[in-house]
Amino acid sequence: MFKKLYLFYKEGFSNMTVGKTLWMIALIKLFIMFGILKVFFFPNQLKTNYDNDRDRSEHVIKQLIDRSDKEIVNQN
Amino acid sequence: MELLDASLVNWSRGQFALTAMYHWIFVPLTLGLGIVMAIMESVYYKTGKEEWKRATKFWMTLFGVNFAMGVATGIILEFQFGTNWSNYSWFVGDIFGAPLAIEGMLAFFMEATFISIMFFGWKKVSKGFHLASTWLVVLGATLSALWILVANAWMQYPTGMEFNPDTTRNEMIDFWSILLSPVAINKFLHTVYSGWVLGALFTVGVSSWYLIRKREVDFALKSIKIGSIFGVVASILIIATGDGSAYHVAQKQPMKLAVMEGLYEGEEGANIVAMGLLNPDKRYDNDEETFIVKMDVPVPKLLSLLGYRDADAFVPGIKDIINGYTLSDGTVVPSFADRQASGTLAINALKEYKLAKEAGNDSLAAEHLVVLRANYNNFGYGYLEKPEDLIPNVPLVFYAFHFMVALGMLFLLIFSLAWFFHWKKKLESQKWLLWTALLSIPLGYLATQLGWVVAEVGRQPWTIQDILPVQAAVSSVSTGSVQLTFFLFLALFTALLIAEIRIMMKQIQKGPEDH
Known part of the structure; x- marks a missing residue:
């Protein structure tokens, strides 16, 4: 069963023509997304900065309350 | 008091819009072309004729190119929820998380399993099993869209939840009312049909190119036959669900409807604007004319009829929504x-x-x-500080809506004519129609993007209708970091798009292969 499955994919991948280019692009794209963008540019703010759900909830509620008394400024 | 940089909100919105719009370049073609290739394979299964298999494999290759380029581009939106929209992300809790988790599971298991059989299994599995796999790939892609659109529809019409102040989260209390909300059902259907129209347009347009070049004539005519019939059906369905959208927008998001129609002063028996040029000096609180030039659809009271199922119903304008109004049934809607x-x-x-x-x-x-x-x-x-905060960008939404509708009508005309001339066996000589179909492919993409502009810009300032505006939803991150990632995405997605177009064009130049 597993051998048949392995051979199915092996043969499928080895017979690919344009598919090889597509796989290469897809893998590079996924590496950029998960290996670079996610790691270096997109931390989960609440998970990174707070240890537990209670602290996360407190942070968000503070933001929601503070921002109702806000002043939006344009720094540009 | 917190000082919130307005440009942070705008850049965060811009980044999300950029990502969503690029993602939406890939998705609708997957939905539409998937149906086209599945129909062709069904014909092959029924007739056993090799030319249908050949056609199926050609469109399947283009489907594969588009699928590979687009896969996972939507995940970046989820990155942004955690980084740039963390308040929103926490605030919506499991309501948004559950549909997205289901989407991830479905997308992974259903599409990943059957797509390999679809591409590798032509000589390995029976014809019936292969056909079933192809339809299951299409079904998987469509169901993925369902869960995303359910989540989006909830933002436009929040239902089935209760706010828990102890966790600062909106908690799901009725899964079925979220899944089966009329806004969600209609949004899902309308959006999927827009993908079908694009898929049909792509099929007819690319096939027209072969006819213009006098190449692969039999293949091109067969493809146009399927594409044009499918296109007419999809166009009729999109008009029907567009009517449903107008009705739901009128009920749940009256400001969006007013902006779509450039309606500042409410009217009983309101007309629909066919085309118009907005007066840039018009504000909700001045007496300037709304339009420099305007032409109504020649069916009187159509907006009232479509929006409220009553030709004499009162349709509130922007000014009414700011000042408060009373509906025809006596319902009093409070002022801003x-x-x-x-x-x-x-x-x-x-x-x-x-x-x-x-x-x-x-x-x-x-x-x-x-x-x-x-x-x-x-x-x-x-x-919100002032009434203007409640009004979306009127010109952007108005023009996007009207161009989208006009393009939809153009596509219906193209499909109908292509079908007619194919039936009359005179299609090859209609060079003007073939060129129009070919040149309309980018317009198909434009129309689907305009649809999202209407849906999303039209609901500003809300991330969740009436509950959470963008300025409360955004994370306190530096504007510079958002700008940096905006341009990184722009570069990444543009590279992907260029790669997609180049590979697609190479495959189209090559044409269907004999196997």
């Missing part, structure tokens, strides 16, 4: 000022509730909770 006061009450009640809880005064907390719940449907208005 009243809703702002109610929203402020709700936010203050939340604050006092937390303080009472911290002080261990449960009875006082319960009193504040009653006030919070009574005013929660206006919670987001407490963040």
Whole structure:
């Protein structure tokens, strides 16, 4: 069963023509997304900065309350 | 008081819009072309004719190119939820998380399993099993879209939830009312049909190129036959669900409808604008003319009829929504000022509730909770400062809506003519039609993007309708980091798009292969 499955994919991948280019692009794209963008540019703010759900909830509620008394400024 | 940089909100919105719009370049073709290739394979299964297999494999290759380029581009939106929209992300809790988790599971298991059989299994599995795999790939892609659109529809029409001030989250209390909300069902169908129209247009347009070049004539005619019939059906379905969208927008998001139609002053028996040029000096609080030039659809009272199923119904304009109005059935809709006061009450009640809880005064907390719940449907208005904050960008939404509708009508005409001339066996000589179909492919993409502009810009300032505006939803991150990632995405997605176009064009130049 597993051998048949392995051979199915092996043969499928080895017979690919344009598919090889597509796989290469897809893998590079996924590496950029998960290996670079996610790691270096997109931390989960609440998970990174707070240890537990209670602290996360407190942070968000503070933001929601503070921002109702806000002043939006344009720094540009 | 928190100082919030307005440009942070705008850049965060811009980044999200950029990502969503690029993602939406890939998705609709997957939905539409998937159906085209599945129909062709079904014909091959029924007739056993090799030319249908050849056609199926050609469109399947283009489907594969598009699928590979687009796969996972939507995940970046989820990155942004956690980084740039963390308040929103926490606030919506499991309501948004559950559909997205289901989408991830479905997308992974269903599509990943059957797509390999679809591409590798032509000589390995039976014809019936292969056909079933192809349809299951299409079904998997469509169901993925369902869950995303359910989540989006909930933002436009929040239902089936209750706000828990102890966790600061909206918690799901009725999964079925979220899944089966009329807005979600209609949005899902309308969006999927837009993908079908694009898939049909792509099929007819690319096939027209072969006819112009006098190459692969039999293949091109067969493809146009399938594409044009499918296109007519999809266009009729999109008109029907467009009517449903107008009705739901009128009920749930009257400001969006007013902006779509450039309607500042409400009217009973309101008409629909066919085309118009907006007066740039028009504001909700001045007496300038709304239009420099305007032409109504020659069916009177159509907007009232479509929006309220009553030709004489009152359709509120922007000014009415700001000042408050009474509907034909006697329902009184409060003014912006009243809703702002109610929203402020709700936010203050939340604050006092937390303080009472911290002080261990449960009875006082319960009193504040009653006030919070009574005013929660206006919670987001407490963040708005002036009436203008409630009005989306009128020209952008108005023109996007009208161009989208005009393009939809053009596509229906193209499909109908292609079908007619194919039936008359005169299609090859209609060079003007073939060129129009070919040149309309980018217009198909434009129309689907305009649809999202209407849906998303038209609901500003809300991330969750009436509950949470963008300025409360955004994370406190540096504007510079958002700008940096905006341009990184722009570069990444543009590279992907260029790669897609180049590979697609190479495959089209090559044409269908004999196997």
